[in-house]
Amino acid sequence: MDDTLLPGVLLLKIGVFDSGLGGLLIARSIIHELPDHDCLYLGDTARVPYGTRSKETIYTFTHQAVDYLFRHDCELIIVACNTASADALRRIQQEYLPTHYPDRRVLGVLIPAAEAAVEATAEEAVFGVLATQATVTSAAFVREITKLRPDAQIVQQAAPLLVPLIEMGGVKFARPIIDEYVAPLKTAGVSTLILGCTHYPVVRDMIQDAMGPEVRIVDQNDVVPGKLRDYLRRHPEIDGPIARTGRHVFQVTDFTHSAEAFARQLFPEGIELQTIPGLG
Amino acid sequence: MDDTLLPGVLLLKIGVFDSGLGGLLIARSIIHELPDHDCLYLGDTARVPYGTRSKETIYTFTHQAVDYLFRHDCELIIVACNTASADALRRIQQEYLPTHYPDRRVLGVLIPAAEAAVEATAEEAVFGVLATQATVTSAAFVREITKLRPDAQIVQQAAPLLVPLIEMGGVKFARPIIDEYVAPLKTAGVSTLILGCTHYPVVRDMIQDAMGPEVRIVDQNDVVPGKLRDYLRRHPEIDGPIARTGRHVFQVTDFTHSAEAFARQLFPEGIELQTIPGLG
Numbered sequence: 001m002d003d004t005l006l007p008g009v010l011l012l013k014i015g016v017f018d019s020g021l022g023g024l025l026i027a028r029s030i031i032h033e034l035p036d037h038d039c040l041y042l043g044d045t046a047r048v049p050y051g052t053r054s055k056e057t058i059y060t061f062t063h064q065a066v067d068y069l070f071r072h073d074c075e076l077i078i079v080a081c082n083t084a085s086a087d088a089l090r091r092i093q094q095e096y097l098p099t100h101y102p103d104r105r106v107l108g109v110l111i112p113a114a115e116a117a118v119e120a121t122a123e124e125a126v127f128g129v130l131a132t133q134a135t136v137t138s139a140a141f142v143r144e145i146t147k148l149r150p151d152a153q154i155v156q157q158a159a160p161l162l163v164p165l166i167e168m169g170g171v172k173f174a175r176p177i178i179d180e181y182v183a184p185l186k187t188a189g190v191s192t193l194i195l196g197c198t199h200y201p202v203v204r205d206m207i208q209d210a211m212g213p214e215v216r217i218v219d220q221n222d223v224v225p226g227k228l229r230d231y232l233r234r235h236p237e238i239d240g241p242i243a244r245t246g247r248h249v250f251q252v253t254d255f256t257h258s259a260e261a262f263a264r265q266l267f268p269e270g271i272e273l274q275t276i277p278g279l280g
Numbered sequence: 281m282d283d284t285l286l287p288g289v290l291l292l293k294i295g296v297f298d299s300g301l302g303g304l305l306i307a308r309s310i311i312h313e314l315p316d317h318d319c320l321y322l323g324d325t326a327r328v329p330y331g332t333r334s335k336e337t338i339y340t341f342t343h344q345a346v347d348y349l350f351r352h353d354c355e356l357i358i359v360a361c362n363t364a365s366a367d368a369l370r371r372i373q374q375e376y377l378p379t380h381y382p383d384r385r386v387l388g389v390l391i392p393a394a395e396a397a398v399e400a401t402a403e404e405a406v407f408g409v410l411a412t413q414a415t416v417t418s419a420a421f422v423r424e425i426t427k428l429r430p431d432a433q434i435v436q437q438a439a440p441l442l443v444p445l446i447e448m449g450g451v452k453f454a455r456p457i458i459d460e461y462v463a464p465l466k467t468a469g470v471s472t473l474i475l476g477c478t479h480y481p482v483v484r485d486m487i488q489d490a491m492g493p494e495v496r497i498v499d500q501n502d503v504v505p506g507k508l509r510d511y512l513r514r515h516p517e518i519d520g521p522i523a524r525t526g527r528h529v530f531q532v533t534d535f536t537h538s539a540e541a542f543a544r545q546l547f548p549e550g551i552e553l554q555t556i557p558g559l560g
Contacts, residue, residue, distance in 0.1 A: 057534045
């Protein structure tokens with residue numbers, strides 16, 4: 001009997017992709033929840049940020065990254081970047097996966113967050129989404145929340161300065177900028193706010209403080225690993241398994257000392273960033 | 281007699297390259313100074329910013345851009361991006377130009393700024409350089425100023441948040457961040473400050489105010505076009521000339537509405553941004 005096909009026993013090589021290093025937060029949560037699976041992290045630090053770019057460019061970059069992770073034997077990929085999830089994921093799932101890797105999977109981080117938000121929020125309540133310009137323009141969160149709750153009131157707000165502030169040592173200057181971003185959300189009476197960018201949990205406390213203590217914050221780091229575990233239980237048919245060793249590898253397309261410093265801030269226990277050639 | 285070879289009559293196709301759209305300021309100044317030359321602007325908006333990336337990646341990206349402009353018949357290229365000038369220009373001039381385009385030229389924006397700063401500054405004075413992290417790390421301004429004045433005292437300061445603030449509508453939040461960046465320059469007694477990034481002239485008044493009225497600001501937009509005119513007079517041997525029409529074309533590797541808005545802010549009279557495929 002091949003017990004590797006039993007739900008919960010299957011061990012996969014999981015790819016985690018982000019435009020930069022913000023996705024390390026989700027990778028860390030996934031490794032904590034599913035420590036025996038191999039994990040290959042890819043951060044496209046040579047071309048970060050994605051959130052200010054066009055839909056077509058975001059698709060091209062994300063497609064290259066997903067292709068790289070599949071060629072490196074990942075059986076399931078988490079697109080940890082909300083911008084990439086919003087602007088590229090559906091097309092990759094519909095046009096690329098069926099013809100190239102029909103037995104593998106690519107999942108995003110929007111649907112788990114939308115589900116968690118709806119599960120936690122009363123009818124009539126107002127949902128807020130704080131995200132990059134590209135994610136807001138895509139309206140992907142609006143689409144996903146509306147699928148689950150057709151009459152939902154949803155207010156979106158782009159926060160383009162938060163990623164650079166977080167990545168470049170500017171967190172101490174963030175509060176007045178956050179206050180300006182959240183003002184329309186407060187005016188609209190938002191009671192559940194989705195942090196719709198992988199970086200924002202770094203300033204979660206500041207956002208909570210600016211919104212007020214009664215507002216529920218949905219943080220993908222709390223949500224995605226559990227949803228992924230459920231997904232793996234329900235989908236034992238995913239390609240694999242190969243013998244796994246729980247190896248965790250972190251790769252970036254550009255190495256700088258500030259990237260290393262940012263990574264060390266997220267993994268105080270130490271992390272080795274391997275540099276690979278650009279994806280383009 | 282072929283009078284096109286007379287100094288001052290030669291008309292060239294000038295390429296202006298920047299990592300993003302900040303170089304439009306220099307392009308505008310060059311077009312104003314030399315309106316009869318053709319000008320092809322290239323902004324690598326799909327991969328901006330460069331100033332936070334590694335030297336190797338900056339070289340790769342800059343090399344691709346210079347190659348693109350030469351293949352599109354530019355006879356002289358101004359690398360308007362200080363980061364690219366600091367980290368890639370010398371290698372391109374020494375390794376790529378002699379074998380591929382020995383009759384053409386690539387010039388940067390650091391040397392004109394260093395020359396202008398030294399010309400305007402008394403002996404014993406302290407020079408300041410405000411630039412991206414990559415430019416500061418390269419110490420290219422220190423090298424160029426020291427060539428002209430070996431005993432110069434020079435203080436560098438990285439200002440990594442200024443580019444995102446300027447490009448993403450955050451100028452109104454810039455003042456306390458500028459105050460923090462210039463504090464060490466003031467403490468060091470800087471009397472001449474080079475704005476060592478193509479974007480910074482957008483917040484020149486704020487920087488002047490933070491430094492104090494007695495400090496001389498060197499702005500490449502004031503300096504580069506005149507230095508370029510002098511250079512062309514002194515170098516009538518540059519490849520060319522083909523009949524020119526004073527055509528000015530602006531190309532970007534990614535088109536977004538925020539890029540368009542930023543460009544319109546610099547060219548209130550209107551500007552058409554053509555989108556080309558990525559350089560990578």
